[in-house]
Amino acid sequence: MLSxxxxxxxxxxxxxxxxxxxxxxxxxxxxEEGFVSSSEVIFCPAGIERSSPNDIRKRYPFxxxxxxxxxxxxxAEGIVYEGMNEHGFSASxxxxxxxxxxxxxxxxxxxxxxxxxxxxxxxxxxxDTALLAIWDIRxxxxxxxxxxxxxxxxxxxxxxATAYVEYVEGKRSVYTPSYPSFIVGGPDYSRLxxxxxxxxxxxxxxxxxxxxxxxxxxxxxxxxxxLLSLYMNNFADKRYYGFFRYHQDRExxxxxxxxxxxxxxxxxxxxxxxxEVSTTFF
Numbered sequence: 338m339l340s341x342x343x344x345x346x347x348x349x350x351x352x353x354x355x356x357x358x359x360x361x362x363x364x365x366x367x368x369e370e371g372f373v374s375s376s377e378v379i380f381c382p383a384g385i386e387r388s389s390p391n392d393i394r395k396r397y398p399f400x401x402x403x404x405x406x407x408x409x410x411x412x413a414e415g416i417v418y419e420g421m422n423e424h425g426f427s428a429s430x431x432x433x434x435x436x437x438x439x440x441x442x443x444x445x446x447x448x449x450x451x452x453x454x455x456x457x458x459x460x461x462x463x464x465d466t467a468l469l470a471i472w473d474i475r476x477x478x479x480x481x482x483x484x485x486x487x488x489x490x491x492x493x494x495x496x497x498a499t500a501y502v503e504y505v506e507g508k509r510s511v512y513t514p515s516y517p518s519f520i521v522g523g524p525d526y527s528r529l530x531x532x533x534x535x536x537x538x539x540x541x542x543x544x545x546x547x548x549x550x551x552x553x554x555x556x557x558x559x560x561x562x563x564l565l566s567l568y569m570n571n572f573a574d575k576r577y578y579g580f581f582r583y584h585q586d587r588e589x590x591x592x593x594x595x596x597x598x599x600x601x602x603x604x605x606x607x608x609x610x611x612x613e614v615s616t617t618f619f
Contacts, residue, residue, distance in 0.1 A: 365579065365581050366491070372412060379408065379613055379615045386403075401460070405422040408601055416451050418454065424462035427493045427582045428454045464499065471502055497584075500512065
């Protein structure tokens with residue numbers, strides 16, 4: 338939960354996103370403990386209707402039918418920040434580190450940005466088809482005010498394809514880097530790094546130190562070393578959650594700062610209830 342001193346503003350700092358390719362494509366993200374704490378894991382079956390009479394500034398309704406079984410995570414403040422569907426296609430929400438959302442704008446971010454995660458995993462099974470629809474997604478285009486809360490949607494699929502969709506000061510940008518790639522928050526915001534190249538400048542944080550460890554470990558990257566390095570460099574101080582998306586296996590693996598684990602594999606999940614079911618893991 339957010340601390341008392343932050344009750345008037347949300348601290349929307351979230352971590353980094355790493356997409357690599359070894360024997361199987363998978364991707365990793367790191368999220369701060371305060372953002373993830375008290376989250377729900379929601380199991381959503383195909384065929385249900387996701388709708389509301391109003392979105393954002395009560396100008397546009399939205400209504401669609403969920404095409405694919407999926408799971409998504411929603412934090413205590415109502416923000417949907419991570420999801421994967423039965424085809425191994427994932428969508429993740431990230432904010433610029435140290436962004437703050439004033440109280441008067443709180444309702445806009447969870448609706449506009451969170452709907453993006455649901456929209457993508459409800460409708461698409463690969464990055465290519467998702468990119469065709471990005472320019473027609475209306476919920477992002479009508480915010481109607483100057484916001485200091487840039488955010489990013491990271492998309493990954495079973496082929497190793499990656500896309501990052503960013504919204505900064507109302508402007509939309511789409512990046513489609515070839516794997517492997519590493520994207521981090523921070524002052525420059527759109528920092529895409531290719532793993533086969535040594536960066537020209539020194540890393541600014543521990544996750545970029547991890548990047549150097551991966552590069553110097555040899556090519557192709559050693560999956561076991563990457564996971565071990567993530568644990569040693571980021572979980573020791575009990576601040577980060579790790580989300581490991583095994584796209585071809587249709588599996589979402591979550592490691593908490595206290596070393597608890599949760600594994601959600603679509604081969605083991607029963608979506609036959611016909612309604613959304615939620616559980617609290619964190």
